[in-house]
Amino acid sequence: MLLSFPHMGNIHFPLTRVCQVLDIPYLLPSPPGPKALALGQELAPEGSCLPFLLVLGNMREALDQGADTILMLGGSGPCRFGYFVYLADKLLKDAGYEFQMLIVDKGHHLENYTFLKKEREIKLSQIISAVQYGWELLNCQDMVERMEREYFPAVCEPLKFKEELAYYRKRIEEACSRTDLKSLRKEMVENLENTPRRPVESVLRIGLVGDIYTMLEPQANQHIEEYLLSKGICIYKDMAVTKWIPNVFLPWRKSKYKRHLLKESYPYLCNSVGGFGLESVASTCKLGKNEVDGIIQLFPLGCMPEIVARSALNKICKEERLPVMSITMDQHQSMTGFQTRLEAFLDLVQNKKEAPSAS
Amino acid sequence: MSTKIGFPRALFYYLYFPFWHQFFKELGYEVVTSSPTSKLNMDMGIKEAVNDACLPVKIYHGHTAELKNKVELLFLPRMIRVRKYDTETFCPKFLGLPDMIKNSIQDLPPLIETDIDLFRGKLSLWRLCHDIAGSLKIKDFRIERAFLKGLLAQDRFKACLAKGYLAQQAIDYVLYDTPLEDIPLPRQDMELAVLGYPYLIYDNFANEEIFVRLAQMGVKVWTVEMVPPLRMNRYKKSLPKNLFWNFSNRTIQAAFYYLNEHKIDGIIHVTAFGCGPDAVVGKLMELMAKEKGRVPFMTLSLDEHSGQAGIITRLEAFVDMLHLTKGKIS
Structure with a gap:
């Protein structure tokens, strides 16, 4: 058995750690890029979205290199990404690959567990403690990134701050137990x-909203965070794996989470539309109130929930006088067009901030 | 004069209009629809809608924009579920349709907004009808009568569709007693399944009258609605996981039916450019057709171009190829 999983942002690091703890041999595909895109495009249906192309490309690359088991998240819609794991299974098998797909979805947990038990003789208690450790790791990573996004452009001594971030990143990588990570996270938050x-108020602040893959994977969003940080702009982003997973997988949190989002997005969107449509609208409303200077919505071409969200964002833009720009991401890998649009938008937001009465 | 309720002639119009028409009529309202899709209301839709939206949603925007000054009330339901079936719901754009309309089109008349979530079948529908009537301040036995009349009309409408009539013909027949006329079919040399969503298959402007064109080429057309419902249910478990979208599940199951039980010469999948679910549905159908001994399969993608020639050329090329493989070309 050789396990592999597609990339999404830096979720691969905790996953590889979990594999190491459980002693499962794993294979990490190269980060999504032109290669994954080319491999994915060959098999994927014409109208599929960028995240699917990259994920499928990752899977193919891993299979080409000899992986025989793939771990992937399923879903129950109505965003089509939830179905893509089943489609990918069919497509890859049709293309002649032989492998086992481990689908993390309702109704598949027992099957996955028996498979792991048979292949590697892993006990349930081991899996639970490994997953808890991986979860904490993910939390720490999210925290470091959040601190960098929100604080870095505003700190008085950027070099020192950068050093500290690097120091904590290194310590997170080295920490090998859950309790270590917990105390480390606490120390880090206090310190930073x-x-x-x-x-x-002296720094320009931009909110990012959109679907999860585009938000988390730098390749899918043309490294927008790096670009904004280099321009000295604080980034506010609600999207994080650690925020999303518990609210979707733990049934008792689901309805409360949804009610909360609906309250925030009222009256622009009054129902969940799958994917991250509702989250995008709710987070735009919330960030808009907290005096973010502008919102950038990023989504892959043809993303259904985000198209609905976009109609709401257009209205918010008009009614709340909050600058919003929506950019559709596709297979085009040219930075220039993207940066021109960003620069124009940032100039506009900057002008509005400096002369609010004139706008 | 009775109050006018507007019902845009797009999307679910092609499957559920007879019920709502009879229901509101019995309650004492006049139901007004927009004119059939044309260049005019399509352009209006393109102007109003978010530019990433797909063709049918843009057309819906156009119809709503056309109606907004002609009616006193606008019926704008949110389709969530029409049957209890795994995690089945509708495409995100249907779930957010009332919001999209409200966000994009200004100066709308008062709306009748309802969430259509029929997880208990007809019982839910009955409750829903009571809620709608309640919001219109009607509280007597008229509701029951309207509900039953609506169901009756809906059943007759479904029966007409099952016989192969177009949705508009069936609606005219059920509601206004216009006699049904078959599409003239000069000679029949082949049978094709034309599968896709009702709002594309039955919108004569969006699909450039595909039914008439195919009939002229001697093709007998089979649609999703012509599959007997019981036969369709047989294919409930044919996929590892059912799709999340009602129309897509019906299309896929119809494809299974035509491939397994009903001899056809080929499949034409009619889709709209930018349709999310169809990226999955189209590929699944293509793989199915390939597995079933390479049944010829074509995807016909519609967009706002409205150029007839392109569509006719593609249809002719496909039909000619089929003739060639049958060895019948003259």
């Missing part, structure tokens, strides 16, 4: 939160 910073 007290870094001297300029007042937030």
Whole structure:
């Protein structure tokens, strides 16, 4: 057995750690890029979205290199990404690959567990503790990134802050137990939160909304975060794996989460539309109130939930006088067009911030 | 004069209009629809809608924009579920349709907004009808009568569709007693399944009258609605996991039916450019057709171009190829 899984942002690091703890041999495909795109495009249906092309490309690459088991998240719609794992299974088998697909979805847990038990003789208790460890790792990673996004452009001593971030990143990688990680996270938050910073009003702040893959995977969003940070702009982003997974997989949190989102997105969107449509609208409303200077919505071409969200964002833009720009991402890998649009938007937001009465 | 309720002639119009028409009529309202899709209301839709939206949603925007000044009330349901069936619901654009309309089109008349979630079948529908009537301040036995009349009309409408009539013909027949006329079929040399969503298959403007064109080429057409419902249910478990979208499940199951039980010469999948579910549905159907001994399969993608020649050329090429393989070309 050689396990592989597609990339999404930096979720691969906790996953590889979990595999190491459980002693499962794994194979990590190269980060999504032109190669994954080319491999995915060959098999995928014409109208499929960018995330699917990259994920499928990752899977093919791993299979080409000898993996025989693929771990992938399923879903129950109505966003089509939830079905893509079943479609990918069919497509890859039709193309002649032989492998086992481990689908993380309702009704597949027992099957996956018996498979793992048979192949590697892993006990349930081992899996639980490994997953808890991986979860904590994911939390720490999210925290570091969040701190960098929100604080870095505003700190008084950027070099020192960068050093500290690197230091904590290294320690997170080295930590090998859940309790270590927990205390490390606490220490880190205390330490970094007290870094001297300029007042937030002096820095331009941009909110990012959109679907999960485009938000988390730099390749799918043309490295927008890196670009904005280099321009000295604070980024506010609600999207994180650690925020989303518990609210979707733990049934008792689901309805409360949805009610909360609906309350925030009222009256622009009054029903869940699958994917991250509702989250995008709710987070735009929320960030807009917290004095973000502008919102950028990123989504792959043809993403259904985000198209519905976009109609709501257009209205929010008009009614709340909040600058919003929507950009559709596709297979085009040219940075120039993307950066021109970003620059134009940022100039506009900057002008509006400096002369609010004139706008 | 009775109050006018607007019902845009798009999307679910082609499957559920007779029920709602009879229901509102019995309650004492006049139901007004927009004119059949044309260049005019399609362009209006393109102007109003978000530019990433798919063709049918843009057409719906156009019809709504056309109706908004002609009616006192607008019926704008949110389709969530029409049967209890795994995790089946509708495409996200259907789930967010009322919001999209409200966000994009200004100066709308008062709306009748309802969430159509029929997880208990007819009982839910009955409750829903009571809610709608309640919001219109009607609370007597008229509701029951309207509900039953609606169901009756809907059943007659479904029967007409099953016989192969177009949705508009069937609606005219059921509601206004216009006699049904078959599409003239000069000679029949082959049978094709034309599968796709009702709002594309039955919208004569969007699909450039595909039924008439195919009939002229001597093709007998079979649609999703012509599959007997009991036969369709046989294919409930044919996929590893059912799709999440009602129309897509029906299309896939119809494809299974035509491939397994009903001899056809080929499949034409009619889809709209930018349709999300169809990226999955089209590929699944293609793989199925390949597995079933390479049944000829074509995807006909419609967009707002409205150029007839392109569609006719593709249809002719496909039919000619089929003739060639049958060895019948003259």
